[in-house]
Amino acid sequence: MIIAVVGAAGIVGQEFIQILESKDNFKVKELRLFGSTQSVGETLSFKGKSISIKPLSQDAFKGCQIAFFSAGNEASKAWAPKAVKEGCFVIDNSSQFRMDKDVSLIVPEVNIHMMPKKTSPQIIANPNCAAIQLTVVLNPLQRAFGLKQVIASTYQSVSGAGKGGIEELSKQTIGLLNGDDSTPSKVFAHSIAFNNLPHIDKFDDNGFTMEELKIMEETKKILSQKDLDISVTAVRTPTFNGHSEAVWVEFKKHATRKEVLEVLSNAPGVVVQDNPSDNIYPLNRNASGQDEVFVGRIRQDLGNKNRWVMWIVSDNVRKGAALNGIQIAEKLFDI
Ligand SMILES: NC(=O)c1ccc[n+]([C@@H]2O[C@H](COP(=O)([O-])OP(=O)(O)OC[C@H]3O[C@@H](n4cnc5c(N)ncnc54)[C@H](OP(=O)(O)O)[C@@H]3O)[C@@H](O)[C@H]2O)c1
Known part of the structure; x- marks a missing residue:
């Protein structure tokens, strides 16, 4: 899988990377890390490799299957629809799309029956932590x-x-x-x-x-x-x-x-x-x-x-x- 993390240097972004590293069931062929100006150029470690944080760009999500967004509402609003257009499923931590009637808001233990079918890439919202x-x-x-x-x-x-x-x-x-x-x-x-x-x-x-x-x-x-x-x-x-x-x-x-x-x-x-x-x-x-x-x-x-x-x-x-x-x-x- 090619996976992207947007907001990689943030608290949630780093937790995503750490969990992905700890799980053997995710076969990660490529991990793409994105951030804003402050963190671009920094490197983060994933499975023994250093990956540098890049700025978001038009081809950021090409070939990507999943993008985990944790960079706030503005970044999600601007980039999540573009990722979907590239054929990527977006799992979005911001509150930007959570209450949209066409967007699923999922807690797997609770409402997995509301999960969309895998066939069509779309945004799935991660709810508020509380x-x-x-x-x-x-x-x-x-x-x-x-x-x-x-x-x-x-x-x-x-x-x-x-x-x-x-x-x-x-x-x-x-x-x-x-x-x-x-x-x-x-x-x-x-x-x-x-x-x-x-x-x-x-x-x-x-x-x-x-x-x-x-x-x-x-x-x-x-x-x-x-x-x-x-x-x-x-x-x-x-x-x-x-x-x-x-x-x-x-x-x-x-x-x-x-x-x-x-x-x-x-x-x-x-x-x-x-x-x-x-x-x-x-x-x-x-x-x-x-x-x-x-x-x-x-x-x-x-x-x-x-x-x-x-x-x-x-x-x-x-x-x-x-x-x-x-x-x-x-x-x-x-x-
Ligand atoms: N923390 C929680 O407990 C929690 C729980 C549920 C949901 N969330 C949501 O998750 C998101 C991230 O929260 P966080 O706690 O991880 O915040 P954070 O530590 O402040 O990290 C946010 C990250 O997003 C990056 N970023 C900001 N604007 C960006 C842009 N336009 N393009 C690319 N990257 C951008 C920042 O990059 P730089 O490092 O370059 O500044 C930063 O690394 C928020 O939407 C938040 O509401 C957080």
Whole structure:
């Protein structure tokens, strides 16, 4: 296969390369790496070879079977349709095409039945990272008990804002520990060190942020449940990697704790970590570098017996982005 990674020097791009390297099922004849002016000319290693990052050009996707895009909306908007014209499947991490009615938004454990046929190259959208981990847990609960309402508060790490986010938290933390609060905030609206920011992406006129709207709308699309009553508050926390979510889920049917645990324990891609008396529950540092979505603190709410409360954690760069894209490619090409 000839595979392209657009945004190769970014956090998600590098994760794509690392996962491709670790998997024997992808027979990569050629790996093409693309970036913007800052990273063009840099080299990255793949299976012992150095590959230099090139600028995007008209013939970038000639002969390519798959292009993984992780370079933001503008790059996807400009180049993904061109890649498709060249006969290439695009797996796109940006939010550019996710809500288009003709574009599939896929989490392989959840809605693989909505995957397009391999015969016609097209764009397949990779969902928002917080929506991926949420739907991996909600899907088995939806099948077993039906979903009436979902309320979630997210605790999202700075890697969700790319390499700039990681750098900003590092610099500001080191600065503050040395008594210097002057490191400017360029990626985030305020200093992220030792702070929680209830603000991810721009604000919409309705008071929600675009991140919150993405999580709500994409969750409904992935679960094919337009009438799902869902509300989200998205918070950026001073953690480096892994997103956590406190989630209140109201079922349509009554369930016992044993049934809920059984459904989640048997769900693909889900690991239940739920033993509070031994301090066992999911933690973002433990989830970092792992493929699965972790769920714990599973409890029946006190005021509403059909509402269940839980804590959902996953690696946003891995399952929330690159790994999910690789899993889509595996299903698409039966590899
Ligand atoms: N990080 C996450 O957890 C996560 C999760 C889900 C989805 N996503 C999405 O994935 C995409 C990448 O995110 P990231 O976290 O990897 O960001 P990042 O670390 O900032 O990396 C973005 C990369 O894209 C490259 N780029 C920017 N504009 C480009 C252009 N016009 N042409 C070619 N390359 C271009 C940049 O190149 P230079 O290095 O040359 O500047 C950079 O390497 C975004 O759309 C993001 O929303 C991220």
